[in-house]
Amino acid sequence: DVKVTQSSRYLVKRTGEKVFLECVQDMDHENMFWYRQxxxxxxxxxxFSYDVKMKEKGDIPEGYSVSREKKERFSLILESASTNQxxxxxxxxxxxxxxxEQFFGPGTRLTVL
Amino acid sequence: AQRVxxxxxxxxxxxxxxxxxxxxxxxxxxxxxxWYVQYSRQRLQLLLRHISRESIKGFTADLNKGxxxxxxxxxxxxxxxxxxxxxxxxxxxxxxxxxxxxxxxxVFP
Numbered sequence: 001d002v003k004v005t006q007s008s009r010y011l012v013k014r015t016g017e018k019v020f021l022e023c024v025q026d027m028d029h030e031n032m033f034w035y036r037q038x039x040x041x042x043x044x045x046x047x048f049s050y051d052v053k054m055k056e057k058g059d060i061p062e063g064y065s066v067s068r069e070k071k072e073r074f075s076l077i078l079e080s081a082s083t084n085q086x087x088x089x090x091x092x093x094x095x096x097x098x099x100x101e102q103f104f105g106p107g108t109r110l111t112v113l
Numbered sequence: 114a115q116r117v118x119x120x121x122x123x124x125x126x127x128x129x130x131x132x133x134x135x136x137x138x139x140x141x142x143x144x145x146x147x148w149y150v151q152y153s154r155q156r157l158q159l160l161l162r163h164i165s166r167e168s169i170k171g172f173t174a175d176l177n178k179g180x181x182x183x184x185x186x187x188x189x190x191x192x193x194x195x196x197x198x199x200x201x202x203x204x205x206x207x208x209x210x211x212x213x214x215x216x217x218x219x220v221f222p
Contacts, residue, residue: 043212104156
């Protein structure tokens with residue numbers, strides 16, 4: 001059973017702080033993704049990684065960076081948090097087989113004050 | 114541009130009524146289409162994919178390339194179907210998913 005875990009369920013930070021969100025998967029998946037989920041906007045891809053140290057921008061990468069030093073771990077970094085980054089952040093992982101599904105973590109609800 | 118449109122933010126039905134959650138897409142090639150579901154306090158999970166042509170929890174979805182649609186249907190809704198439903202598209206040759214904005218289904222007793 002695939003398990004994707006995220007370091008925090010809830011996080012409250014102040015404007016300007018550096019924020020780290022971590023995601024770990026235990027299925028040896030090559031692909032990992034970070035999304036933000038907002039009401040009325042659905043899921044929007046921030047960044048994804050298809051291999052260790054490899055990353056690609058998604059649809060809304062501004063204000064974010066990522067790090068993938070190990071295959072199982074994918075970190076999302078907010079260099080200087082802003083109030084408009086208050087959101088639910090979802091991590092997902094997937095293998096590279098055809099028709100593969102994405103497996104999601106439980107989400108981190110980040111509030112930036 | 115690749116896009117997934119779910120025109121309804123909220124769909125409310127009574128138990129036993131038929132349900133159709135609409136999904137339209139724009140993509141010039143042959144897409145892979147998926148429905149994901151998120152029940153209250155649970156993580157987002159795959160419900161079904163068009164390639165499998167399967168029925169999951171009584172739900173089916175048929176890819177209509179002529180109308181570029183992938184509507185999700187169930188003949189008799191149950192209260193436990195209440196959830197957020199997302200339609201998603203994967204373009205050929207990529208691993209990325211493009212999600213719609215989601216439809217919240219409420220099934221009343």
